[in-house]
Every structure is written in C-alpha cells, then in structure tokens.
Amino acid sequence: MRFFSERLKQERVKLGLAASKMAAIGGVSINTQFRYENGERTPRIQYLMAVAVRGVDVFYLLTGRRVLLCADSLDSHEADVLMAYRTMPEEDQAALHRIATACATQMGSD
Template sequence: MNGIGSRIREERERLGLTQRAFGDIGGVEPNAQGKYESGERTPKADYLAAVAARGVDALYVLSGVHTPVEHSSLNAQEEQLLSSFRLLQEADQAAVRQLLGSLAERAQLPPARAGGYERGMYGRLSGK
C-alpha cells in the first residue's frame, strides 16, 4: 500500500501515537482513523490541518515528498552531521539511518533503573 493511507500511518507511528490518540488529534473516531490508514477513506483538509499542527509532515502525507528542512534552522552540530553524512557511501548512509532509527526508538522507552540511578544508553550509570 503506497499512498496517503500508508503515509498517515507512518507519520502516526513516527510520533509514537495510537490510532485512537491520533484520531482524537484529527477530530475523528478510531474507526475513521483506521479507514484513513487502510486507504478506504481520504481525510479532509481540517483533519490534515489538525494533525499537521501536532507535528505531522502534511506535504509528505499528500505527496510522498518530505518538507525540506531550511538550512538556516540547523545548528552547527546538525550542519556538521549532515555534511559528514553526505560524504558517506550509500551503504554507510543506510547503516547510519538504521542506527539512528534504533537509537530514536530506544530514546522513547522509559529509562532502566538500577538502584535509584538511571542506566544510560550504553549501560553507564548516571546519578539522578
């Protein structure tokens, strides 16, 4: 399924929301949200405007093309990261994308606790 429905689902999952929560943002019932994602129904403009206001890339949902990030909105570290990424071979870029995706998923999980301390990404303990 390559269309608006699959891109709506992709954006919902990127934001870590359930169909119910996402439907609430868009002002629709969960069954309508499911129909949007399956491609059975097409959302209206007010739905798209509401979800876009909460972080959905509406251009991507409608066209399949991500909204470009303005270069001026990048800080120095982001610029350096992007410049370095662009120098990599395609296979290495794919590996970096996979690594970042995994790290981003892990960052959304609650931190593991060990004796009142939070265990960091690589198992180190930090006093909190």
C-alpha cells in the same frame, strides 16, 4: 490513495501515537482513523490541519516527499545561502553540495 494511507500510518507511528490518539487530535472517530489508514476514506482538510499542528508532515502525506525545513525557520544568512544556491548553475550547485557534505562529514569525525 493507497500510498497516502500508508504514509499516514507511518507518520502516526513515527510520532509515537496510538491510532486512538491520532483520531482524537484529528477530531475523528477511531473507526474513521482506521479507514484513513486502510485507504477506505480520505481525510478532510480540517483533519490534515489538526494533525499538522501535532507534527505530521502533511506535504509528505500528499506527495511522498519530505519537507526538511519551513521557510520561516531560516535565519537571514541561511535564507541568503539558499537563494544563492537556487540561482546557481547546476554544476555550481553540485560543487557546493560536495563541499558542504565534505565539511559536515569532517565535523562529524572531529
């Protein structure tokens, strides 16, 4: 679980939390927090649930992949676009990605 421990520390630092504060949020001792971050122990689900509420990306901790949006944060139009994108052939997805990137880049330079 070496990579998990590295990601845990990375998330804590990203949130600007001291190890003692992260430990308190997770309901563990500072020593336990250090053991998690050193890969000596793995946290229980209660810890993960508690730190997730504070903003830790638990999916990232477990998989190494970031979740950019929660499904319930999308409005109906965004959800429709995402569903349409997911059902498109791969080449159409690539074209839509190029268009969206071009539009976003253009907006950023205005």
